[in-house]
Amino acid sequence: MSSLISAWFGRQNWFVYATGPLILLFVWWIAYFFTLVDKSLLPSPFATLFDTGVNIATGDVMNDFWFTFVRVFYSFAIAAIIGVPLGIVLGASDRVYRSVEFIIDFFRSTPATAMFPLFLLLFGLGDFSKIAVAAFAALLVVVFNVAYGVMNARQTRILAAKSMGASRMQIFVDVIFFETLPQTFIGLRTAVSMALVVIIVAEMFIGATDGLGHRIIDAQISYNLTDMYGSILVTGAMGYGLNVCFLVLEKYVIHWSGK
Template sequence: MIRISLRRHPRFFRPGFIGPILLVIIWSLAHTAHWVTPRLLPGPLETFNAFLQSIADGSLWGDFIQTVLRTVYSFMIAAIIGIPLGITIGSSKLIYRSVEFIIDFFRSTPATALFPLFLLIFGIGEESKIAIAAFSACLVIVFNVAYGVMNARQTRILAAKVMGASQWRILRDVLLYESLPQTFIGLRLGVSYALVVIIVAEMFIGSSTGMGHRIIDAEQVYNLAEMYSSIIVTGCIGYLINFIFLIVERHFIKWSGK
């Protein structure tokens, strides 16, 4: 009877639920056992009540939407610039070797260190937040797209050349499709980078809206339940965006690895 019940209701026994449940249990134990002082670590129920209150009074939605919009704008700019640039760089080893140091240098430089530069160029406003996030995401996308193009299967490229395909046809019909799996990896990493930079920018670059501003504002007035609930919402944004990209990737790149 137990085996029949498990087969009929497999959705209740998914391993993916184990991690969140364990996290809530450990969180509850840490709060009730005073492993961390309750003044610094509110319990899950208190945090959840703060989350419900922010939804009920409507204060969460505006910040949530602003953060998502800024992330989407910066990611779109990064993708529009990064994908064709990565294909161009990856299609020629000479070009790649020429710009490899520049890409790796800025990709390894923390985005927060570039805040003053972007503030000087774009000023204190939406433009600077979106620009620095797009820049960080673009570097990741360029690197992964170029890597995907450079590691395209040579047998398919040779087959296209044997059949008389031009360089443009090889680039469009072979290299572009061969690089798609690595391109999607770059896109997922890029949107994650964009979200992280947007949150940090909302904290420290004169923002009056957004989840980053909401987190730092709650911390300054010592509303820790609100702070933790906002952090969790921010994590959920990142998780959902990554989950959407995984679904799209699995749908459009079923041939990956074949």
């Protein structure tokens, strides 16, 4: 994976990627320097970065980073393992999908945070309830995208395979499966972001003692603003890193997409 990421960024202009973070720091510094936001509510970006660097070097932040990452990984893995085959089965039959479309869309449209009380009642305050609610939210995204990809596979290629005498299994494995991959990756990329969001919120409000969500809310309560903003930056870096990993993997796995 590291070689793929290196290859991806190696062909790009690093200045282009540095522009966004530099603009963010510049706007933050302007807001701080000219007191556009009360300095008691917005610390200096450089003080925040220094404090965050120290916390990373000492391993303080990375401990919470690891707990959050593990929860996100388990949530996403459950969603992907169940969601991909379920989406394929549902998408293979338009009648079957339409019969459960309301259930999928209803819960997909329901904010995951509204499901917290239910999952707390079912699974208690432990890690399992956090992982379960995040997996549930991510699962619906995966199922929807995979089923959509199967139902919208290019009919010309399917008809071409049928005309050459391919069996239904051969058509599914050699045509539909590959046609579905671009939409499947979109679903997986969206699902991992959804899992991260739900896990962070769950760590804030569902009895967590570790994780970046707990760290952010704890720093806010204790008014340690540099730690709070720094933890938010670390959380954003995790989300951005996961997204980049999926973009790179998608580029190399389905390099033929759109052709």
